[in-house]
Amino acid sequence: MRIDRLKEFISENELDGVLITGKENLFYxxxxxPVLGGYLVVTPDDAIFIVxxxxxxxxxxxxxxxxxxxxxxxxxxxxxxxxxxKKLGIEGRTSFSTLxxxxxxxxxxxxxxxxxxxxxxRIIKTPEEIEVIKAACGIADMAMMAALEEISExxxxxxxxxxxxxxxxxxxxxxxAFDTIIASGWRAALPHGLASDKRIEKGDLVVIDEGALxxxxxxDTTRTIxxxxxxxxxxxxxxxxxxxxxxxxxxxxxxxxxxxxxTLVRDVIKEYGYGxxxxxxxxxxxxxxxxxxxxxxxxxxxELKPGMVITIEPGIYLPKFxxxxxxxxxxxxxxxxxxxxxxxxxxx
Amino acid sequence: MRIDRLKEFISENELDGVLITGKENLFYxxxxxPVLGGYLVVTPDDAIFIVxxxxxxxxxxxxxxxxxxxxxxxxxxxxxxxxxxKKLGIEGRTSFSTLxxxxxxxxxxxxxxxxxxxxxxRIIKTPEEIEVIKAACGIADMAMMAALEEISExxxxxxxxxxxxxxxxxxxxxxxAFDTIIASGWRAALPHGLASDKRIEKGDLVVIDEGALxxxxxxDTTRTIxxxxxxxxxxxxxxxxxxxxxxxxxxxxxxxxxxxxxTLVRDVIKEYGYGxxxxxxxxxxxxxxxxxxxxxxxxxxxELKPGMVITIEPGIYLPKFxxxxxxxxxxxxxxxxxxxxxxxxxxx
Numbered sequence: 001m002r003i004d005r006l007k008e009f010i011s012e013n014e015l016d017g018v019l020i021t022g023k024e025n026l027f028y029x030x031x032x033x034p035v036l037g038g039y040l041v042v043t044p045d046d047a048i049f050i051v052x053x054x055x056x057x058x059x060x061x062x063x064x065x066x067x068x069x070x071x072x073x074x075x076x077x078x079x080x081x082x083x084x085x086k087k088l089g090i091e092g093r094t095s096f097s098t099l100x101x102x103x104x105x106x107x108x109x110x111x112x113x114x115x116x117x118x119x120x121x122r123i124i125k126t127p128e129e130i131e132v133i134k135a136a137c138g139i140a141d142m143a144m145m146a147a148l149e150e151i152s153e154x155x156x157x158x159x160x161x162x163x164x165x166x167x168x169x170x171x172x173x174x175x176x177a178f179d180t181i182i183a184s185g186w187r188a189a190l191p192h193g194l195a196s197d198k199r200i201e202k203g204d205l206v207v208i209d210e211g212a213l214x215x216x217x218x219x220d221t222t223r224t225i226x227x228x229x230x231x232x233x234x235x236x237x238x239x240x241x242x243x244x245x246x247x248x249x250x251x252x253x254x255x256x257x258x259x260x261x262x263t264l265v266r267d268v269i270k271e272y273g274y275g276x277x278x279x280x281x282x283x284x285x286x287x288x289x290x291x292x293x294x295x296x297x298x299x300x301x302x303e304l305k306p307g308m309v310i311t312i313e314p315g316i317y318l319p320k321f322x323x324x325x326x327x328x329x330x331x332x333x334x335x336x337x338x339x340x341x342x343x344x345x346x347x348x
Numbered sequence: 349m350r351i352d353r354l355k356e357f358i359s360e361n362e363l364d365g366v367l368i369t370g371k372e373n374l375f376y377x378x379x380x381x382p383v384l385g386g387y388l389v390v391t392p393d394d395a396i397f398i399v400x401x402x403x404x405x406x407x408x409x410x411x412x413x414x415x416x417x418x419x420x421x422x423x424x425x426x427x428x429x430x431x432x433x434k435k436l437g438i439e440g441r442t443s444f445s446t447l448x449x450x451x452x453x454x455x456x457x458x459x460x461x462x463x464x465x466x467x468x469x470r471i472i473k474t475p476e477e478i479e480v481i482k483a484a485c486g487i488a489d490m491a492m493m494a495a496l497e498e499i500s501e502x503x504x505x506x507x508x509x510x511x512x513x514x515x516x517x518x519x520x521x522x523x524x525a526f527d528t529i530i531a532s533g534w535r536a537a538l539p540h541g542l543a544s545d546k547r548i549e550k551g552d553l554v555v556i557d558e559g560a561l562x563x564x565x566x567x568d569t570t571r572t573i574x575x576x577x578x579x580x581x582x583x584x585x586x587x588x589x590x591x592x593x594x595x596x597x598x599x600x601x602x603x604x605x606x607x608x609x610x611t612l613v614r615d616v617i618k619e620y621g622y623g624x625x626x627x628x629x630x631x632x633x634x635x636x637x638x639x640x641x642x643x644x645x646x647x648x649x650x651e652l653k654p655g656m657v658i659t660i661e662p663g664i665y666l667p668k669f670x671x672x673x674x675x676x677x678x679x680x681x682x683x684x685x686x687x688x689x690x691x692x693x694x695x696x
Binding site for chain 2: 035036053054058090091092093094095096097099100111113115158159161162163165166169170172174175176179190191192194197279280
């Protein structure tokens, strides 16, 4: 069915075929994910997955699409040439080097991006995909619990991340969904403060942003705590962010646009007087990639629909003082939204 | 000095400039590595590093090249357009989407790959780079020690990897250099058997292939053990691989080519009668990327030179039976080669 949509795209755009090489798109369309990569060729009538010889046996076991193998680049290019792919649909990420090879050795001359049709498919998750994302979110919650237990005065941010990632892997994750963020004290004002060698100090705000990669799907969640007792200003920004995040989760539903959801969350932060310190968008889609569609931002008018999985993650960042971010991965349902990451949000 | 070589390339190829956007090349040329990326523009007389506003402060502190910031895509494209980059040098990995944007919004019309000149620079490591790679190799050795202590009958491959990656991170690594391979029993016949949920059984060959990413540089090492007492066939392939790997390390020196080194190692495996089961190349360069230049293979005639860092990693893979691989990261010195990963190699 997914491949059928690519065939429609071929017909709509009068292409000779589509070539997919991106790791997660290969998994999406074939069910297989060779470490050394592969080439999914879709033509008006056919689909074939061409993989390096070393990957052949495993690909044959996992792929829903017929599999062929190649030994050398020459063999691969000859086989690709046989499809006569002059006007070719490719992914937007396809590299300049690959384009040159396709031109010089495969006879392709004209390229069209297939990104929009891939997005149209992948933006709505199937029940099977949702189950896997829920499991990935469950692992993220376990890692968050480990972080909350582990964080104390004197420990290094990196040590906390090490423990969290150990917990993820022991619970079945392939790896962290992205480089774990542990940003304490002044570093909490950095939206992307990767866990560093800084030691956690008493009174620090600590932003913990993490997720797990599980069976090819990602999860994403953030909590913020204070080591010791929060001061008034810390409380002030904490409760502003918490209210914005809660209102976002409550409001998210089919029919509203991603932009409207961003506005609604942003307005809460503005009401508290911190609008200038919420310096990123409200969220993003999550799936086979950690950042996918829709973007919950002022630039994305996508209408929310059941089966979309997005994050809601408002934040306030005060330079030198620190910052707060609270984030859940949520599923858009028929009537509203469901939180897939479930760690308690009120932590100070 | 590195940027001067890009300026020479501009002049040699009559370009208007070079645009670098790849993460590790940005780090290589600027000393800075913004999480959200950046745009290094080099013109015949100038170099400027343009980063998203969120990254500005950090980039200014770390970059050796003057830094500018942008707020929106529009602002970025206007600034890039101001350089009049009609004929532009770019990295081979630059994506089709980026090329389209450069054409439509920046006025670029003609693209030339800068990969060869980047390779020419990066293939020889400076003393400072070698120190960091040595540290990354030291962390890989610690993780290997943890694996050797941890592996026992009944444990899952993934649990071993979890412990190793915890040790890496606790010792300062940013993360694993690549997905850790723990391939036991029949899975040891898979050259890329990522740690799975398989339990380790008595009598299993276990291939452990891992490395650490430390301060942007990678390390790479493999050891193979037998759980319990090895049988004759296991010993046979183990000692063939060990001899090939030792001879490779002893022979590697300036003046020989990567291909000659591959041949020398491959011939040892052939003498033992397992030539058909050594199904990959002997090794690869290691640095800011886990796989870089040279390739120690039949396809690469690069002459080895002092300052190159490569792996030597022969293996024998017998389908269904299992496999053996032994690998070190080594440095080509004035007179020979130095092992940078140092875990004992004779482990059965």
